[in-house]
Amino acid sequence: MTEISSDVIRGYNDTMILYLLLKEPSYGYEISKQIKSLSESKYNIKETTLYSAFSRMEKNGYVESFSQEAEGTGKKRTYYRITEAGMNYYKEKCEEWILTKEVVERFIEENYNGNY
Amino acid sequence: MTEISSDVIRGYNDTMILYLLLKEPSYGYEISKQIKSLSESKYNIKETTLYSAFSRMEKNGYVESFSQEAEGTGKKRTYYRITEAGMNYYKEKCEEWILTKEVVERFIEENYNGNY
DNA sequence: TATATTTACTACGACAGACAAAGTATGACA
DNA sequence: TGTCATACTTTGTCTGTCGTAGTAAATATA
Numbered sequence: 001m002t003e004i005s006s007d008v009i010r011g012y013n014d015t016m017i018l019y020l021l022l023k024e025p026s027y028g029y030e031i032s033k034q035i036k037s038l039s040e041s042k043y044n045i046k047e048t049t050l051y052s053a054f055s056r057m058e059k060n061g062y063v064e065s066f067s068q069e070a071e072g073t074g075k076k077r078t079y080y081r082i083t084e085a086g087m088n089y090y091k092e093k094c095e096e097w098i099l100t101k102e103v104v105e106r107f108i109e110e111n112y113n114g115n116y
Numbered sequence: 117m118t119e120i121s122s123d124v125i126r127g128y129n130d131t132m133i134l135y136l137l138l139k140e141p142s143y144g145y146e147i148s149k150q151i152k153s154l155s156e157s158k159y160n161i162k163e164t165t166l167y168s169a170f171s172r173m174e175k176n177g178y179v180e181s182f183s184q185e186a187e188g189t190g191k192k193r194t195y196y197r198i199t200e201a202g203m204n205y206y207k208e209k210c211e212e213w214i215l216t217k218e219v220v221e222r223f224i225e226e227n228y229n230g231n232y
Numbered sequence: 233t234a235t236a237t238t239t240a241c242t243a244c245g246a247c248a249g250a251c252a253a254a255g256t257a258t259g260a261c262a
Numbered sequence: 263t264g265t266c267a268t269a270c271t272t273t274g275t276c277t278g279t280c281g282t283a284g285t286a287a288a289t290a291t292a
Contacts (some may be wrong), residue, residue: 006250007127007278008216012223013249019223029269039219049250051270056249070268075258077269095222100124101217103155107128107135108210123249129278145240160269164280172278186239191287193240214246 004043013045013053014062015093018086021063025081028054054080060087120159129161129169130178131213134198134206141197144170170196178202218227 020026020034028050035045057063063080070077082090136142136150144166151161173179180198186193198206 004212004216004219005127008212009220010126010249010278011121011123017127019225027269028268038222042215043219046251047270048252048272051213052251054250075269094226096120096124097220097224098226099158100120103120103159104125104128104132104213106154106222107132108213109135110210110214126249126278146240162280163241163280164243164282168278168280183252186288191240 006049009043012047012093012097013058015090015097016060017050017053017057018035018082018090018093020057021080022087022090023067025079027077027079028055029077056067060089062089122165123183125159127166128209128213129228130173131206131209132161133166133169133173134178136203137196137198138203138206141182141195143193143195145193176201176205178205 016035017031020031020038026034028047032045032047032050035043054063054065058065058080061083061102063082065078065080068079069075077108123187132151133147136147142150144163148161148163148166151159154189170179170181174181174196177199179198179202182196183192184195185191
């Protein structure tokens with residue numbers, strides 16, 4: 001079965017994460033589950049990819065982290081919330097996506113059957 | 117203006133090149149011009165990216181190179197033609213694209229205006 | 233005729249994002 | 263008691279992109 005290659009999604013992992021953070025602050029494990037379910041298991045972000053995205057985005061000011069205990073258990077989690085800059089970045093990425101899609105599709109044959 | 121980032125197109129440069137080679141064998145400079153014109157100047161592949169794509173794809177058996185003199189002038193060019201394997205690869209990439217597009221678009225707000 | 237630009241590449245090195253591997257630590261469940 | 267799910271961190275490797283630089287012939291321009 002066709003798999004989504006990391007070279008394609010590369011550059012959109014951040015966007016996916018930010019999209020989910022727009023709804024509410026969240027943390028690694030949950031984000032990872034949400035990406036899986038929203039994509040209907042078509043895409044599974046790797047742990048290391050996810051956490052390195054968090055730290056990169058925090059460094060860039062797109063997200064802010066805070067520590068919070070899980071309800072019930074007193075287990076601590078690192079939550080992330082999106083910042084104003086993160087929202088702007090997300091917006092830019094959405095616009096870029098439209099453009100990218102248009103361009104790539106010029107080079108894609110939707111139902112290429114090997115004939116030419 | 118929004119620019120297409122290399123991290124997004126990454127992994128689709130090969131596909132674009134193969135698409136053009138499906139029509140007829142071609143060479144670096146021409147491919148680069150064609151990508152520019154087909155994308156309406158929205159995407160300009162870098163020379164180094166292009167030539168390294170050629171050699172990678174030749175190594176992978178997706179294209180074959182041959183030397184040919186330009187008409188008129190006796191100037192030699194390195195032409196590339198797509199192979200059977202290249203066509204299959206192109207086909208796979210097209211299928212992957214459909215999937216990728218579906219997934220990414222779950223995380224894109226077409227007209228996000230910064231409100232949430 | 234001199235010079236700039238376009239054409240047609242090659243070589244080298246750096247960088248960033250993805251990710252494999254491995255480790256740590258807690259709580260739930262059977 | 264041991265396995266599984268949760269919730270990460272650290273380290274190091276790989277790949278594709280691309281900046282910089284250089285070569286060289288053909289063509290356009292002044």
